[in-house]
Amino acid sequence: MTELTSMSALDQARLIREKKISAEELLNETLAQVKKVDGRPGSLEEYIEQPEDKEKVHAFILITEESAREKARAVDRKVAAGEELGPLAGVPYSAKDVYCTKGIQTTAASRILDGYHPPYTSTVIQRLERADAVLFGKANLDEFTFGGSNETTAFKPTVRNPWALDHVPGGSSGGSAAAVAANEGAISVGTDTGGSIREPAAFTGTVGLKPTYGRVSRYGVIPFASSMDSMGPITRTVADAAAVLREIAGFDPNDSVTGRVPVDNYPEELKKGVKGMRIGVSPDYMRITYLDENGNYSSTAIDPEIESCVRKALRIYKDLGAEIIEDVPMTNTKYSVPAYFVITRIEAYSNLQRYDGLKYGHTTKRPVEDMYDLYYKSRGEGFGYQAKLRLLTGLFASQEKFYEKYYLRAQRARAMLRNDFDEAFDPNGKYRLDVLLTPSTPTPAFQFGGVTATDPLLMQFADQFTSPMNFAGTPGISFPCGLSSEGLPIGLQAAGYDYCESKILRAAYAFEQATSDEDWRKVKPVVLR
Amino acid sequence: MKRSYLQLFEDPFDKIPYKKGDFMDNDAITKEMLDDFVHVAEVELSTEEFESILAKMNDQLTVIHELTAIPLEGNLPPVIHGNPFPEEIQAPLREDVWIPFEHPEDIISQAPRTQDGYIVSPDVPHQTLE
Numbered sequence: 057m058t059e060l061t062s063m064s065a066l067d068q069a070r071l072i073r074e075k076k077i078s079a080e081e082l083l084n085e086t087l088a089q090v091k092k093v094d095g096r097p098g099s100l101e102e103y104i105e106q107p108e109d110k111e112k113v114h115a116f117i118l119i120t121e122e123s124a125r126e127k128a129r130a131v132d133r134k135v136a137a138g139e140e141l142g143p144l145a146g147v148p149y150s151a152k153d154v155y156c157t158k159g160i161q162t163t164a165a166s167r168i169l170d171g172y173h174p175p176y177t178s179t180v181i182q183r184l185e186r187a188d189a190v191l192f193g194k195a196n197l198d199e200f201t202f203g204g205s206n207e208t209t210a211f212k213p214t215v216r217n218p219w220a221l222d223h224v225p226g227g228s229s230g231g232s233a234a235a236v237a238a239n240e241g242a243i244s245v246g247t248d249t250g251g252s253i254r255e256p257a258a259f260t261g262t263v264g265l266k267p268t269y270g271r272v273s274r275y276g277v278i279p280f281a282s283s284m285d286s287m288g289p290i291t292r293t294v295a296d297a298a299a300v301l302r303e304i305a306g307f308d309p310n311d312s313v314t315g316r317v318p319v320d321n322y323p324e325e326l327k328k329g330v331k332g333m334r335i336g337v338s339p340d341y342m343r344i345t346y347l348d349e350n351g352n353y354s355s356t357a358i359d360p361e362i363e364s365c366v367r368k369a370l371r372i373y374k375d376l377g378a379e380i381i382e383d384v385p386m387t388n389t390k391y392s393v394p395a396y397f398v399i400t401r402i403e404a405y406s407n408l409q410r411y412d413g414l415k416y417g418h419t420t421k422r423p424v425e426d427m428y429d430l431y432y433k434s435r436g437e438g439f440g441y442q443a444k445l446r447l448l449t450g451l452f453a454s455q456e457k458f459y460e461k462y463y464l465r466a467q468r469a470r471a472m473l474r475n476d477f478d479e480a481f482d483p484n485g486k487y488r489l490d491v492l493l494t495p496s497t498p499t500p501a502f503q504f505g506g507v508t509a510t511d512p513l514l515m516q517f518a519d520q521f522t523s524p525m526n527f528a529g530t531p532g533i534s535f536p537c538g539l540s541s542e543g544l545p546i547g548l549q550a551a552g553y554d555y556c557e558s559k560i561l562r563a564a565y566a567f568e569q570a571t572s573d574e575d576w577r578k579v580k581p582v583v584l585r
Numbered sequence: 586m587k588r589s590y591l592q593l594f595e596d597p598f599d600k601i602p603y604k605k606g607d608f609m610d611n612d613a614i615t616k617e618m619l620d621d622f623v624h625v626a627e628v629e630l631s632t633e634e635f636e637s638i639l640a641k642m643n644d645q646l647t648v649i650h651e652l653t654a655i656p657l658e659g660n661l662p663p664v665i666h667g668n669p670f671p672e673e674i675q676a677p678l679r680e681d682v683w684i685p686f687e688h689p690e691d692i693i694s695q696a697p698r699t700q701d702g703y704i705v706s707p708d709v710p711h712q713t714l715e
Contacts, residue, residue, distance in 0.1 A: 158691075175691035269668055283666055307676065313666070315674040347651050394651040405626070412627075414706055416695035426708045428627060436629025444628055445638050449645060451626050452614060465652040467663030472655070474667050529668030554668045 061089045062584075065147045065242035065296040066323075072146035075135060079128040079146030083190060086148040087121060090193070090240045093218070093583045098196045098211030098231075100167055105213065110221060113583055114213045115235035116193045117153050118161055124148065124192035131188050142188030143299060149243035152232045153194040154201060155181050156276040164278045165209040166199045168438025169417040178276025179311065180245055180287050180304045187303040195231030195244055199440045201280045202404070204255055204518050206230035207504065208442040214504075217260060218581035219544055223501040226256030226518075232290045233260040238583050243300055244290045249280045250396055251497075251522025253288050254534035258496035258547025261536045261581070263564065264290045265297045266522075268555050269529035270315045272301075273308035281403035284526040294535060294565040298322035301557060317555050325558035330566040331377035333490045333559070336384040336480060337370060341494035344517045345390035353390060358498040365537045365546050366495055372570050373493075373563070384480050384487050388472040389524055395469035396523045398453050398462050405450025408443060411435060470527045477528040481553035490556070491563045494521050496534035496547035521549065531557050535564040539576045612650075614642050 060068065060082055071077045095112025097119065131146040151157070154164050156174035163169045181191065196215050198208040205224035206215040215230045217223040218238040225234040229246030233256035236244050246253040248266035257264025265288040272287040279285055289300035305319045342363055348354040357363070370380050413419040413434020420433035439447070453462050480487045497518050525532040531554075534547040548567070550560040571577065619639050623630055630638065686692065689702070698705040 172695060175686075175688060175695070269666065270670065309676060309679070312676065313670065314676075315670065316676060317674050347654075391652075391655060394648050395655075397645070397648055398652065409626075414696065415704060419697040424707050426710045427706050428710070430707050431627040432624070432629050435627055439628060441634060441637075444630065444634065445641055447626055447628065448619070448622050448638060449642055451622050452618075452642060453649060458612075460657070462649055462652055464663055465655045465657065467665065468657060468661065469652065469655050470667060471661045471664045474664060475661060527667050529666060 059239070060085045061239040063242065064293045065144060065149075065291065066293075066299055068147050068242060069144055072131070072135065073141060079131040079135070079190060080125065082146055083124055083128040083148050083192060086192060086241055087119070089238070090116065090119060093238050094240060096213065098165070098209060098213065100170060100210060103212035109213045110216075112213075112216070113218050113234050113238050113240070114215050115195055115231040115238065115240055116150070117163060117165065117196050117211050117231070118194040120160055120192055120194070123160065124190050127185075127190045131190065134188070142186060143303065144184065144243075145188035146190060147243060148190045148192045148241045149184065149245070150193040150195045150232060150235050150241050151181060151191060151244065152197050152229050152246045154197065154247055154278040155245060156278070157181055157191070157194070160194070162194065162278070163211065164200050165197045165211050166438065166440060166443065167210045167418055168411045168435065170438070172417045174276070176276060179273035179308045180277070183304050184245070184300075189243065192241065193235070195229070195235055197231055198228035198442070200278070200404070200408070200443055201228035201247060201249060201252055202442045202446055203227045204251065205502075205504075208440060210440050217501050218583045219261060220501065220542075220582065223503050223544065224259065226259035226501060228252040228256075229264070229290060230256045233257050233262050233264065236260070236262045236290050236292055237581050242292060242296060245287065245300070245304070246290050247277060247280075248286045248288060248522075248526065249284045249400065250526050251519035253286075253290060254496050254522045254532055254547070254549060255518055257290055257534040259501035259545065261545030261547075262290050262292055263294055263297045263533065263535045264288070265301060265533045265557070265561075266525060266531060267301060267305060267557055268531045269526075270313045271305050271317075271531070271555060271557065273311040273314050275308055275310035279407045281400040282407065283399070283403060286526065294533075294561060294568050295323060295326060297533065298326050298561045298565075301561075305557075315555070320558045322558055322561055326561050326565045328562055329376065330373055330563055333378045333563065334381055334488055335370070335373050335378045335491045335493055335563065336381040336487055336489040337366065337493050338384040338386040338480075340386040340389045341492075341521055342366070344498055344520055346393070346517070358495055359500070359540075361540050362495045362498065362500075362546055365548060366493060369493060369537055369548055369567055372567060376566055376570060381487055381489060384489065384492065386476045386480065386492075386524070388469065388476050389520065391469040392473060392524045392527060393517065393520060395466040395473075396519075396527065398466040399470065401446055401450035402454045402463060403450070405447045405454060408439070408447045411438065413438065473524050473527045474529070476524075477530055477553065490552070490559045492551040493563070494549045494551060496521060496549040500540045500542070500544035500546055525551055530554060531560055533560045533564050535568060537567065537571070539579060543579070612646055614639065614646070
């Protein structure tokens with residue numbers, strides 16, 4: 057029999073429902089897998105790297121064994137009593153440590169939240185609880201989600217990529233993606249503000265879904281940039297992503313940007329295939345565009361192996377009966393980097409002002425003169441370097457005198473980016489796309505430190521293909537499509553229009569099914585070999 | 586040791602190949618300005634952090650400046666959220682009813698210093714508004 061921990065969440069749930077295994081047995085197997093591959097969890101203690109640290113994944117900050125066992129036993133009691141079970145009954149899952157969990161430490165990987173035990177639980181976690189899934193751990197991330205490599209976490213050791221332990225797992229949901237890739241749970245929930253679900257999914261050979269803004273509630277999730285924060289699953293199969301989205305999506309009275317839009321039956325929709333679908337590809341997503349030294353726009357081709365993956369996928373889609381639309385213009389993609397930079401810094405500055413050393417989390421132990429001195433010292437000790445840099449840059453950029461010069465222009469760039477999507481997906485327009493197919497990232501995972509990366513230019517733009525969707529508020533899913541010559545996973549992104557998650561899931565699923573027998577699918581991450 | 590990752594972390598905007606052009610000089614961030622920001626933002630920096638952040642912020646200005654290439658005229662208004670959020674999918678406003686939190690002690694217990702159900706703060710200095 058296939059190892060339980062390598063199965064999909066839906067297969068695990070089916071075995072529990074059919075009483076072939078118990079939820080507690082599956083939890084035990086999952087915790088044993090964590091013990092085998094994960095090494096010591098992230099911690100605020102002074103970090104001295106040990107040789108064995110380099111051999112482990114370190115996806116977690118906290119394993120919640122006790123509460124997980126309670127939940128697994130409750131599921132087993134329900135099974136025994138013949139009671140109705142949630143769709144994910146007994147499936148162990150982890151959550152990026154920005155999801156507030158009542159009474160369970162929640163850190164955002166920052167010292168400023170040291171010791172914080174939220175008095176409430178986020179909507180996503182409540183809904184997964186209702187689906188009878190079993191939360192067993194809180195995954196490491198970049199501090200406050202600020203980064204694309206997990207290197208900014210205050211909780212060391214840093215997460216390593218299960219496919220190449222000297223490479224980054226991507227970020228900011230790096231712990232979540234690494235855990236799922238290393239069979240430490242079939243599901244993790246992450247967050248995506250500029251690519252933080254899709255980039256680590258691409259880097260670890262997993263499936264990462266960023267839903268439409270407002271499709272999944274942000275309630276109880278520690279924010280980065282509130283106008284773009286999106287919550288979604290990281291899984292090993294497309295069907296699992298569909299099953300999780302079905303549970304977590306929908307209107308929430310506690311989050312006023314969630315839309316009263318019906319939630320599709322994604323697991324059923326998947327099966328509809330791509331026949332007749334219009335799948336587009338854009339030259340603006342096959343190159344990185346930037347301003348050169350003379351202030352002119354230049355562009356660099358993406359990694360040729362990644363480009364050939366896109367081409368291969370297009371051939372597969374064509375064979376499956378999809379209509380391929382070439383040369384869809386997405387010309388404002390180039391503005392995403394500077395506009396994203398300004399808007400996210402300003403929103404991050406605003407969101408970071410709540411941490412004061414007074415109400416919760418870290419407080420200074422040094423003597424203080426007054427309340428402001430307490431803020432000053434506690435925040436100085438509690439925030440990491442990147443958080444400080446971002447909040448100060450946000451403060452700078454949000455000055456009234458720069459409103460028109462920076463902020464207004466960034467908002468306008470956002471409108472222009474959105475316009476690209478409106479035109480490409482307009483059902484009466486020239487292109488009438490159902491799905492836009494893009495690379496998830498311009499390169500595969502890079503090595504720690506970045507300085508040794510072969511092409512640092514591409515690395516800097518790791519989120520140029522993912523942040524436009526956060527700007528536009530539209531959904532995107534990254535799914536594995538092969539391995540590079542170095543043996544690193546490559547991800548493709550199916551991007552869609554507002555609330556059209558079903559279509560991008562269908563595209564990802566069709567590719568997954570059509571390539572299920574390919575050799576690269578048999579290759580496992582190094583930690584599983 | 587707590588900031589040991591400084592050596593590891595490469596800010597992705599560090600190496601963008603823009604020339605630090607003179608076009609930016611009028612916006613350059615000075616030590617005095619950063620010192621002000623640090624106090625407005627209430628965040629203490631070590632000497633090394635101050636120097637490093639000052640340099641990084643000035644570097645990043647070149648990225649931000651790229652925005653000035655974006656035309657402001659035309660009929661495309663700036664947007665706060667990407668996807669539209671029409672009234673028909675919005676929830677109606679809630680009744681303005683006070684609903685007490687079930688376990689306020691769980692909130693208070695998170696504060697480092699409390700007394701009789703209140704959070705204890707150091708003195709709040711008197712300030713005269715201008």
